[in-house]
Each structure stands twice: as structure tokens, then as C-alpha cells.
Amino acid sequence: MAKVSTNVQPMDSTDFRTCPVTGLKVHLPAQRLIIANAVTAVVALLIGGIFAILIAFTRVPAVKLLPPETFYRLLTAHGTDMLVFWIVFFEVAGLYFGGAVLLNARLVKPGLGWLAWVLMLAGAILTNIIMLAGKADVMFTAYPPLQAHPLFYFGVILFAVGALLAIGLFMATVIVAKSERRFTGSVPLVTYGLIVAAIIGIFTLLAGAVAFVPTFLWSVGLLPRMDPGIYRIVFWAFGHPAQQVNLAAMVAVWYALATLTVGAKPVNEKVSRFAFLLYVLFINLGSMHHLLVDPALGTATRMFNTSYFMYLAVVGSLIHAYSIPAAVEVAQRKKGITGLFGWLTRAPWGEPGFAALVISMVIFGFIGGTTGVIQGNDQINLIAHNTLRIPGHFHATVVGGTTLAFMGLTYYLLPLMTQKQLVGRGWARVQPYIFGSGIAILALGMLWSGIQGVPRRTADISASGLAGVDTTLVLVGVGGTIAFAGLVIYILIAVSTLLFGKRQKC
Amino acid sequence: MSSIASPERIWWNPLSRVEKFWVVLAIIVGLAMFSSMFIWMAIGKQNIPTETYQVTKDQFSHASQRMVQQYRVRDDAGVPVVSPPAGSDVYLVARAWQWSPILQLKEGETYRLHLSSMDFQHGFSLQPGNLNLMVLPDYDYVATITPDKAGEYTVICNEYCGLGHQAMVGKIIVTE
Ligand code: HEM
Numbered sequence: 225m226a227k228v229s230t231n232v233q234p235m236d237s238t239d240f241r242t243c244p245v246t247g248l249k250v251h252l253p254a255q256r257l258i259i260a261n262a263v264t265a266v267v268a269l270l271i272g273g274i275f276a277i278l279i280a281f282t283r284v285p286a287v288k289l290l291p292p293e294t295f296y297r298l299l300t301a302h303g304t305d306m307l308v309f310w311i312v313f314f315e316v317a318g319l320y321f322g323g324a325v326l327l328n329a330r331l332v333k334p335g336l337g338w339l340a341w342v343l344m345l346a347g348a349i350l351t352n353i354i355m356l357a358g359k360a361d362v363m364f365t366a367y368p369p370l371q372a373h374p375l376f377y378f379g380v381i382l383f384a385v386g387a388l389l390a391i392g393l394f395m396a397t398v399i400v401a402k403s404e405r406r407f408t409g410s411v412p413l414v415t416y417g418l419i420v421a422a423i424i425g426i427f428t429l430l431a432g433a434v435a436f437v438p439t440f441l442w443s444v445g446l447l448p449r450m451d452p453g454i455y456r457i458v459f460w461a462f463g464h465p466a467q468q469v470n471l472a473a474m475v476a477v478w479y480a481l482a483t484l485t486v487g488a489k490p491v492n493e494k495v496s497r498f499a500f501l502l503y504v505l506f507i508n509l510g511s512m513h514h515l516l517v518d519p520a521l522g523t524a525t526r527m528f529n530t531s532y533f534m535y536l537a538v539v540g541s542l543i544h545a546y547s548i549p550a551a552v553e554v555a556q557r558k559k560g561i562t563g564l565f566g567w568l569t570r571a572p573w574g575e576p577g578f579a580a581l582v583i584s585m586v587i588f589g590f591i592g593g594t595t596g597v598i599q600g601n602d603q604i605n606l607i608a609h610n611t612l613r614i615p616g617h618f619h620a621t622v623v624g625g626t627t628l629a630f631m632g633l634t635y636y637l638l639p640l641m642t643q644k645q646l647v648g649r650g651w652a653r654v655q656p657y658i659f660g661s662g663i664a665i666l667a668l669g670m671l672w673s674g675i676q677g678v679p680r681r682t683a684d685i686s687a688s689g690l691a692g693v694d695t696t697l698v699l700v701g702v703g704g705t706i707a708f709a710g711l712v713i714y715i716l717i718a719v720s721t722l723l724f725g726k727r728q729k730c
Numbered sequence: 731m732s733s734i735a736s737p738e739r740i741w742w743n744p745l746s747r748v749e750k751f752w753v754v755l756a757i758i759v760g761l762a763m764f765s766s767m768f769i770w771m772a773i774g775k776q777n778i779p780t781e782t783y784q785v786t787k788d789q790f791s792h793a794s795q796r797m798v799q800q801y802r803v804r805d806d807a808g809v810p811v812v813s814p815p816a817g818s819d820v821y822l823v824a825r826a827w828q829w830s831p832i833l834q835l836k837e838g839e840t841y842r843l844h845l846s847s848m849d850f851q852h853g854f855s856l857q858p859g860n861l862n863l864m865v866l867p868d869y870d871y872v873a874t875i876t877p878d879k880a881g882e883y884t885v886i887c888n889e890y891c892g893l894g895h896q897a898m899v900g901k902i903i904v905t906e
């Protein structure tokens with residue numbers, strides 16, 4: 225006789241602890257995985273950060289720190305360690321947090337989570353060894369016919385397989401949590417945003433496979449030729465959505481920070497969720513803004529693609545740009561704060577998460593978002609493509625925006641997960657300001673130099689005859705130094721908390 | 731209800747007036763930006779070329795060599811300077827790490843500039859003026875250009891193309 229299963233499992237209490245402060249039921253195997261992934265992310269950030277300051281000073285004409293060969297090698301490693309390893313390891317930690325901890329649920333199959341972590345770590349170590357050994361001086365884009373050592377592509381593929389596994393685990397965790405009724409009704413907005421990131425992530429990684437598997441086969445001689453134009457299309461079908469994963473994850477973190485720091489509640493869940501839905505539907509378009517001045521793309525294709533189909537994904541971001549400050553304002557007014565701007569002037573500016581939230585939103589929106597839309601315009605792209613304007617734009621989005629938001633979240637995630645008090649709270653209060661101002665100066669210096677024609681990815685521009693750019697390039701060094709200081713403070717806080725933090729409840 | 735906890739059972743609430751206003755405004759901004767793409771294309775003086783052909787490296791370098799043989803006027807540090815007639819097809823070859831030949835064009839005349847690479851991906855970046863196009867091997871990318879200001883222009887490579895990338899600098903001369 226078949227038995228009817230109720231689908232509801234008891235809370236397996238040995239595997240859980242309850243946080244007395246937040247009331248969250250924390251699944252211990254999930255907690256261990258979150259710490260492992262976050263720590264690995266921070267290590268990648270440190271390595272990428274050291275390379276960052278070296279390449280930044282190479283771009284200052286008066287300094288020209290590194291010889292060209294070393295510059296290209298470290299630039300490849302900087303792009304890969306930061307954009308891929310730091311960001312994705314942290315996102316995996318975030319996914320497990322949003323999928324298990326926020327839902328009071330268990331992470332299904334933690335063993336697979338460890339397998340994912342091992343694959344990702346092995347991939348990251350392998351690619352780093354190959355890059356630093358000088359066998360992959362090809363930039364993270366690895367445009368053929370430039371060819372790297374096969375193990376470079378293999379390492380990237382290993383990492384991607386691990387990341388895909390982690391995303392699958394997150395999805396399974398949410399589904400199981402629902403069927404085990406660990407939460408009632410809909411998932412929290414932050415988890416919803418992470419689900420959006422995960423869906424885009426699956427698409428991203430599949431496109432990544434189409435880009436990197438043939439390249440790997442070509443590098444070992446099994447494929448005779450890679451078409452450079454088609455590779456670019458496929459690569460950016462991967463590389464562009466990858467940035468949208470970061471966008472969705474960052475917005476989810478923004479909502480989380482608004483709640484954690486001022487107790488903000490989404491003003492209207494329908495509006496916020498609809499904005500996220502626009503990301504799922506339209507944001508995977510847009511990849512061709514990397515290809516605007518490539519041969520062989522028609523005008524109509526470019527227009528519809530680069531506009532994210534009539535900028536509907538941008539509409540999503542504009543909605544968040546309204547709904548998050550609105551949620552903060554409403555929460556502040558509920559506390560009895562009055563006046564037109566009282567909710568801002570009397571906001572907790574010394575709270576690291578709040579400072580990180582606001583600065584991240586400002587840099588992302590006002591520097592990153594605007595330059596992105598501008599440079600994605602056909603005519604402007606003709607004068608912006610592959611100049612320093614491009615890294616200027618994305619250091620405002622993925623560094624001033626995403627990275628700073630992730631840093632802000634760390635100040636809450638880390639104590640919650642390690643049950644240790646944050647070490648150096650005073651430093652955490654100023655860190656977002658330091659890092660944010662540094663990145664803003666860095667990005668503006670890059671944008672301004674790029675407008676004058678300075679190329680990106682170039683060790684030395686003395687042969688190019690560009691005049692009058694020395695001053696704007698100095699900003700890259702100045703901003704880079706300040707940002708690097710902010711980055712080091714962040715890492716010191718995180719590492720000291722992990723190692724020396726005082727035990728606390730929760 | 732908060733961002734990190736499940737919302738109330740029913741969260742499908744109508745939008746307030748302010749929210750409606752903002753959403754509509756955002757959509758209008760989106761549509762305005764979208765239509766401006768076409769408006770710029772119509773009124774802008776400089777659009778992205780779309781003419782492209784498949785080409786082999788041999789075909790392209792032969793076409794360029796033919797042009798050099800016919801119209802070479804002198805050499806500049808070992809690189810031939812060519813002065814092709816107005817209205818003709820001109821071929822600029824990118825290879826690691828050199829642009830060749832040096833093109834000498836006339837102000838106000840129109841040329842069909844062909845770009846292709848003999849090896850890696852390169853970036854055609856005309857300075858000053860800041861005009862940037864991708865140059866890929868096996869693709870013949872044709873830009874119809876009309877130089878509007880005499881002078882000496884530098885062509886720098888702005889796509890990473892290997893360890894000598896920063897040295898890849900060429901020239902285009904525009905005469906009155
Ligand atoms: C202290 C912080 C940082 C500094 C000073 C810095 C500086 C730089 C500089 C100078 C370049 C070279 C631009 C060029 O010559 O084309 C660069 C490239 C890049 N950076 Fe950063 N960066 C920082 C943090 C980050 C972070 C956190 C990320 C990612 C999350 C990131 C992602 C990238 C990427 C993807 C590139 C392009 C690599 C390429 O062209 O292949 N950076 N950065």
C-alpha cells in the first residue's frame with residue numbers, strides 16, 4: 225500500500241540554531257558553506273586588489289609602474305579575479321543565505337554545496353596559476369585568435385560548472401523550503417531578487433559553455449578555427465548577462481540593507497517585484513552594446529538589442545531607484561522624523577550598511593547607469609568604444625555599485641553567520657566613504673581620459689601622441705589609491721572578525 | 731513585512747498615485763531614449779558603418795598590396811605612404827603590431843576605407859577625433875569616410891592584441 229506523504233518535515237533541530245536577535249533559524253551546514261564561500265570571495269578580492277593598485281599606477285604616465293608584459297598579465301588576472309571570482313563566490317554565499325537562512329529552511333544536499341565550492345576553488349586556483357605563469361596573457365575576454373594555455377579555459381569551465389551546481393542547489397533549496405512550509409506565502413523580496421539573479425545566472429552559464437567549451441577544444445587542437453566575430457557574439461551573450469546577475473543581486477542586497485539599517489519595508493511589493501521581473505524578461509538583451517562597432521551587425525538588430533528592447537530593463541532600475549529611497553523615507557517618518565528632508569539628514573550615516581547602501585546607489589545610478597546608457601548609444605559608442613570610458617563606466621557599476629553593496633552586507637552577514645562581534649566597527653563606519661570616494665575618482669578619471677581618446681588595456685600611451693591626458697590619468701592613480709585603502713580596510717575588518725571577533729549570541 | 735521576511739499573504743495592492751506617476755515617467759524616459767536612437771541616426775553626421783564582407787587574409791593583403799604598388803608616393807620609416815584617388819577603395823591592414831600603409835587622403839573627398847586583420851583582433855582608433863572601429867581577421871569592414879579637416883592623424887590600436895599592443899601606432903594624413 226502506498227502511503228500518503230504529508231510533505232511536511234519536522235525541523236531537524238540538531239542541524240539548526242535560532243538566532244535570538246533576528247529570530248532566524250539558521251541551518252548550520254548552510255552557515256558553514258556561506259562562510260567558506262564568503263571567505264574565498266574575500267581572498268579573491270585581496271588578490272585582485274593588489275593587482276589593481278599595480279595596474280592603476282602603470283596607467284599614470286608619470287609613474288608607468290609595470291613593464292608592458294607584466295601589466296597585461298596582471299590586468300588579465302585583475303579582471304578575472306575580481307569580475308569572476310570575487311563577485312561569484314560572494315554571490316553564491318548570498319544565494320545560500322537568501323535561500324536557506326532567510327527562509328528558515330535547510331540547504332538541501334550540503335555535500336553538493338561543498339562539491340560546488342571545491343570545483344569553483346579548483347577552477348580559480350588553476351586559472352590564476354596559468355595567468356601568473358604567463359600562459360594566458362589574453363585578458364579575461366580571451367578573444368580568439370589570441371590563444372591561452374588549454375588549462376586556462378579548462379579552469380574557467382571548472383569554475384562555471386561549480387557555479388551552475390551552486391545555483392541549482394539554491395533553486396532546489398527554495399523549492400524544498402516551499403514544500404516543507406518553512407515559510408508562509410511568498411518568498412521575501414530579497415530572496416525573490418536572488419531568484420531573479422539565479423535565473424539570469426543559469427542562462428549566463430549556459431552561454432558561457434557555448435563560448436568556452438569550443439575555445440577549449442580549439443586550444444587543444446580539436447577544432448581547427450574559431451570565428452572571431454561569432455565568438456564575440458557568444459562571449460557577450462555570456463559576459464553581458466553575467467553583469468545582470470550582479471545587478472539583480474546588488475538590488476536584492478540594497479533592499480536587504482535598507483531593512484537591516486533603518487527597518488525599511490518595501491512600500492509596494494507589487495511594484496518592486498514587477499521591476500525585478502522586467503530584468504528577467506529584457507535584460508539578457510543588451511549584450512550587443514559590447515559589439516556596436518563590430519563588423520557584420522545590422523542597424524536594426526543593434527538598436528533593439530542595445531536598447532534592452534526599448535529600455536524596459538532600464539525602467540526596472542528606475543523603479544528600484546524610486547522604491548528603495550521611498551521605503552527608507554517611509555520607515556524614517558514612522559519613527560516620527562519630520563520635515564521635507566529630515567528622513568535624510570537624520571538618517572544613520574554612521575551605520576556602515578546605510579552608508580554603503582546610499583553611496584552604492586549614487587555611484588551606480590549617477591555615474592554607472594548614466595554612462596552606460598550614453599555609451600550604449602550608436603553614435604556615442606563610435607567615440608567611446610575601447611577607450612578608458614568603458615572601464616570608467618563599469619568600475620562605477622560593478623565596483624562602486626555591486627562591490628560596495630556586498631561590502632556593506634558583509635558587516636551584517638559576517639556577525640550573523642560567525643556569531644562574532646564585528647572587529648573595528650569604527651573603521652567599518654568610514655570604510656564605505658573611503659572606498660566609494662576612491663572609486664568615484666577612479667571612474668571619473670577613466671571616463672575623462674577616455675573622452676580624450678585614451679585607449680583601455682594599454683600599458684603605455686607614449687607612442688600614441690595623445691596630448692593633455694596626463695592630468696586626467698593622475699586621477700586613476702589617486703582614486704585607485706584611495707579605493708585600495710578602502711578595500712584593505714574592508715578585508716582587515718572581515719579577517720579580524722573571523723579570527724579574533726568576540727563571541728556573541730547570534 | 732520587510733525585505734527579508736515573507737510579505738503579507740496578499741501583497742498584490744494597487745499602485746498609489748505617486749507610484750503610478752513614477753512608473754509612467756520611467757516608461758516615457760525609456761521610450762524617449764529609444765526614439766532618440768533613431769533620431770540621432772537620422773540627424774547625426776557620423777553613423778556606424780554596416781558594410782561587411784567575408785575575406786581571406788590573402789585576398790585582403792593582395793588588395794592592399796595592389797593599392798600600394800599603384801599609388802605609393804614615398805616611404806616613412808619603412809612604411810609606404812600611399813595617395814589613392816578620391817572615391818577609391820583604400821585598404822588598411824592591421825597586423826601585430828603595425829598598421830600599414832600610411833594613407834594620404836584629401837580633405838572633403840570620400841573614400842571607402844577597408845579594415846581587416848592578418849592575425850589577432852585589433853582596434854582602429856583615430857586620434858585626435860576619437861573614431862573607433864573593431865578590426866577582425868577574416869572580416870572586411872568597410873567605412874565610407876569623408877575627412878573634413880586636414881592634418882596628421884594617429885591610428886592607435888585600442889583592442890589588446892598581444893604584448894606589443896601599446897606600440898601599434900599608424901598614421902593617416904589628410905591634405906587640403
Ligand atoms: C581598488 C579597486 C580597483 C582599482 C584601483 C581598479 C583599477 C583598474 C584599472 C587601472 C584597470 C585597467 C583599465 C585599463 O587599462 O583598461 C582595471 C580594469 C578592470 N577592473 Fe578594476 N579596479 C579596482 C577594482 C575592481 C573590482 C572590484 C572589479 C570587479 C568587481 C574590477 C573589475 C575590472 C575589470 C573587469 C577590468 C577590465 C579588465 C580588462 O580590460 O580585461 N576592478 N581596474
Ligand SMILES: [Cu+2]
Pocket residue numbers: 824825826827851852853887888889890891895898
Ligand atoms: Cu592591435
Ligand SMILES: [Cu+2]
Pocket residue numbers: 852853887888889890891892895896898
Ligand atoms: Cu592592440
